[in-house]
Amino acid sequence: MANKTLGLDQNLYQYIQGVSLREVEVLQQLRKETQRHPMAIMQIAPEQGQFMALLVQLMGAKKTLDIGVFTGYSALVIALALPADGQVIACDIDEKTTKIAQEFWEKAGVSHKIDLCLAPALESLDKLIAEGQNNTFDFAFIDADKSNYDNYYEKALWLVKPGGLIAVDNVLWGEKVADVEIQDNRTKKIRKFNEKLYQDPRISLSLLPIADGLTLALKK
Ligand code: CA
Numbered sequence: 001m002a003n004k005t006l007g008l009d010q011n012l013y014q015y016i017q018g019v020s021l022r023e024v025e026v027l028q029q030l031r032k033e034t035q036r037h038p039m040a041i042m043q044i045a046p047e048q049g050q051f052m053a054l055l056v057q058l059m060g061a062k063k064t065l066d067i068g069v070f071t072g073y074s075a076l077v078i079a080l081a082l083p084a085d086g087q088v089i090a091c092d093i094d095e096k097t098t099k100i101a102q103e104f105w106e107k108a109g110v111s112h113k114i115d116l117c118l119a120p121a122l123e124s125l126d127k128l129i130a131e132g133q134n135n136t137f138d139f140a141f142i143d144a145d146k147s148n149y150d151n152y153y154e155k156a157l158w159l160v161k162p163g164g165l166i167a168v169d170n171v172l173w174g175e176k177v178a179d180v181e182i183q184d185n186r187t188k189k190i191r192k193f194n195e196k197l198y199q200d201p202r203i204s205l206s207l208l209p210i211a212d213g214l215t216l217a218l219k220k
Helices: 010-020 025-035 046-059 073-081 095-108 121-130 146-159 173-178 184-197
Strands: 063-067 089-094 116-119 135-140 161-171 205-207 213-217
Touching: 010 046, 010 095, 025 046, 025 063, 025 073, 025 095, 046 073, 046 135, 046 161, 046 184, 046 213, 063 073, 063 146, 073 089, 073 095, 073 116, 073 135, 089 121, 095 116, 116 121, 121 146, 135 146, 146 161, 146 184, 146 213, 173 184, 184 213
Parallel strands: 063 089, 063 135, 089 116, 135 161
Antiparallel strands: 161 213, 205 213
């Protein structure tokens, strides 16, 4: 896992950040707060957050899903990019980290746009499907436990509308996916997931080497 863009030398990375990263203060504060957490590396890279915010704006997205909240950076960066009547349904099971998330959503003045579902994400997604919310979401971000990536993807594919976008984080998994010697379970799952999407006719596909690898799947 990596929370900066892989494969760039430090000098070039810093240059890119220096001429393009426009991380607003509340996001900077959340990043600082998250640094104290032992799993801080789970936070998305700021350049990735900014890119996703741009996608959401580009699409004119209103209804979005955030699967895997952690301390709330992705939900916050998306909520800030959404119009006033935009919505993020944010799924996570961790009461402690989502408490930090909620504090910062409040601080940023966007908590009214974010509905936190504190339950296993598969259950929350099943509930949305059961409620008939299929084909209603514009954007979904998958960044939760890697063992369930395929399940999250299948459910997100029900929930987003045709022309809607699913973004999937950590698909390069700290470069491990490309090393055939590495055969641990999570690496194998991500590799298999990437191969599945490559063959999936239901989507248009792009895998970007931004941060730890971000797959974009546009539902046809
Ligand atoms: Ca991630």
